[in-house]
Amino acid sequence: MKPDAFVLTGSFLVICRAPLYLQELSRRGLTILVVTPSVWREQALVQTADPDHPASAITEVAFVDGDVNTENSFTAGVISSVRDWRERYAIRGVYAVGETLVEPTGLLADALGLPSPGLRATRACRSKYLQRWYLPEFSPASTVVPPARRQSFDADAVRYPVVVKPTGRHSSSGVETVADAAELRAQFGSYLPHETVLVEEKVAGQEFSVESLVQDGRLFFASVTRKETTESGTRCFVELAHSVPNDIEGVDDVILDANRRMLEALAFRNGIAHAEWRVAASGRPYLMEVAARTPGDGLSILYLLATGVPLEPAIVRIALGEPADYPAPRRYARQVYLEHEPGLLADVTVDWPGIVPQWVGEGGLWPEIEPGAPEDPPALRAVLVTKDPGDLLGPLHSSDDRAVSFLIDAPTAAELDELELRVRQAVRVHTLSPAEPAGARM
Incomplete structure (x- = not known):
């Protein structure tokens, strides 16, 4: 008899950063199989061999070649790898933890008859121009410019300012405002x-943003997150804060109604959706983009802090076709990314009782964080440093340029705002100019 197995796909970093998926699958006795881009080969081989690392729960890793900026480049490798596994395992579920392999994972689920967002959803959610095609009701006016049309595109006919987006990237990479031709x-x-x-x-x-859980086409959980970005002072759209749940009155009903209709238009069947919206002064919601995978940054931790319950077990239950539910938020939680002076990262200091910065680097594990009770006092849960000492910090052009964030929660929105102000005063990011001697500001 073939052993029962579950396939996780995506960046190996993202899979390991969310070890609850690995823990939940191990608890069920399922063989864990992972498909990840080949760039993670060295790290994956080291970490899966380390008995103290969560990745040691993984039985097999398939490495696939491709380019995250090229459509469909990973698909053949993913199908080839899982064809081999299909002969040796009884695959009970598949799930794309990160953005990179969402579309080929939808193809896996479709062929294996397993729960997934569906072919339309997994294809459209990886392509900004397909989202504009399927969802005109929620889209800003736009023009799709294929590579061959760039030279002939009439830039003088455009009404400025406009936002320009490469359609296959993520983490706000390459998304910029332009003012003229x-x-x-x-x-x-x-x-x-x-x-x-x-x-x-x-x-x-x-x-x-709206985080949604859907099972058999039924939307059973949806929550609005308020976001802050760098756009007011730059041409870019790097996210600087997430607040769960949204604390601005009068917009949730409009956004949630649009989000529900958007998921229906995509025929979204099973899984989690992370959709980014803007609400214009007229009150009209516009869809910026939607993803069919776990939300990025620390949003999963924010939902844990806000609800007291992790998202990952519910997502696994959906992927396995088991009844799933998830509670409404009971506290207010926020992740804040700190802006920094460009230079070499020298140190991060925190003047807060019981809290030291957690240096997780770009590939390290995030700390386990326990949620508080609904009426617990406001709390600073963690300060995370996602770069290494000596890394060169530059301007914030994409999410990958951020270096330091903190996670907080409180019983009320007002208490959360007050706590954020105090934590901002307590955390300092120290940088050196490249020519400055080490230790000059330590």
């Missing part, structure tokens, strides 16, 4: 020759 032509030149680009109207308004 000259800037647009220069921005086109910054993209890879094969990348398709969206040129779309810039929507002014507060940004939100």
